[in-house]
Amino acid sequence: MANKVFAWLDERLGLTTIYNTVLDRKVPKVNWWFTLGSASAVLFALQAVTGMFLTIYYVPSPGQAYDSIQFIMNGVAFGWLIRGIHHWGASLMVIFVFMHMLRTFYYAAYKYPREFTWITGVILFLTTLGMGFTGYLLPWNQRAYWATTVGTEIAGTVPFVGSFINSVLRGGTDLSAVTLTRFFAVHIWFLPAVIGALIGVHIYMVIKLGISHVPDKED
Numbered sequence: 001m002a003n004k005v006f007a008w009l010d011e012r013l014g015l016t017t018i019y020n021t022v023l024d025r026k027v028p029k030v031n032w033w034f035t036l037g038s039a040s041a042v043l044f045a046l047q048a049v050t051g052m053f054l055t056i057y058y059v060p061s062p063g064q065a066y067d068s069i070q071f072i073m074n075g076v077a078f079g080w081l082i083r084g085i086h087h088w089g090a091s092l093m094v095i096f097v098f099m100h101m102l103r104t105f106y107y108a109a110y111k112y113p114r115e116f117t118w119i120t121g122v123i124l125f126l127t128t129l130g131m132g133f134t135g136y137l138l139p140w141n142q143r144a145y146w147a148t149t150v151g152t153e154i155a156g157t158v159p160f161v162g163s164f165i166n167s168v169l170r171g172g173t174d175l176s177a178v179t180l181t182r183f184f185a186v187h188i189w190f191l192p193a194v195i196g197a198l199i200g201v202h203i204y205m206v207i208k209l210g211i212s213h214v215p216d217k218e219d
């Protein structure tokens with residue numbers, strides 16, 4: 001029965017072809033450093049799932065943000081676990097993406113024909129940092145408030161356009177309810193959409209071009 005269902009779906013969706021192209025590709029002899037990209041993708045998925053659960057109770061308003069997080073930690077079943085995974089997952093993702101970037105640089109995988117994979121990677125790295133920056137404000141505690149005050153202040157020192165960037169980030173001259181809702185929107189909609197789409201392009205390139213090999217003497 002299961003075989004029949006599979007054959008029916010396979011004929012219509014081309015599941016075997018997808019499996020062969022995506023998962024059963026030939027790869028050169030590589031090492032553990034080549035697993036960091038996949039690890040980054042898994043961490044992104046983990047962040048997306050735990051983040052969705054957090055939005056069930058989190059309230060992005062100055063009056064309620066802090067208390068809603070206290071409630072997630074102490075009142076919601078396994079809330080502490082979901083928040084803990086999201087919290088540590090965020091730092092891990094930055095570390096893994098950075099190490100993956102170092103790996104591709106060290107093995108010169110950014111060269112022809114993989115320049116575009118590298119370019120999408122650079123944007124992925126910046127947007128991953130953006131996730132950390134926007135997420136940090138959401139607990140709306142003293143540390144979050146002042147870290148974001150300093151962060152947006154630093155952005156304000158960019159020559160010529162600094163004060164414009166600062167007021168776009170803050171939504172005014174100071175940190176306020178506007179800053180919190182805008183950071184929340186960017187954190188849960190804008191940046192994840194960009195990262196999701198870019199991971200799609202990035203992995204399409206990896207599949208299309210094949211993975212590079214560890215350079216040998218002839219290279």
Ligand code: HEM
Pocket residue numbers: 033034035036037038039040041042044097098100101104109110114117118119120121122124125128199202203206210211212213
């Ligand atoms: C969310 C972030 C990222 C994800 C999910 C991701 C995912 C992947 C995956 C699954 C691979 C296959 C090979 C491997 O795992 O090493 C790969 C390859 C590659 N990535 Fe990323 N990546 C990310 C960020 C970056 C960054 C920041 C850069 C560089 C600026 C980068 C540049 C590359 C390059 C050049 C390759 C081709 C490597 C080769 O063919 O050996 N990636 N990426």
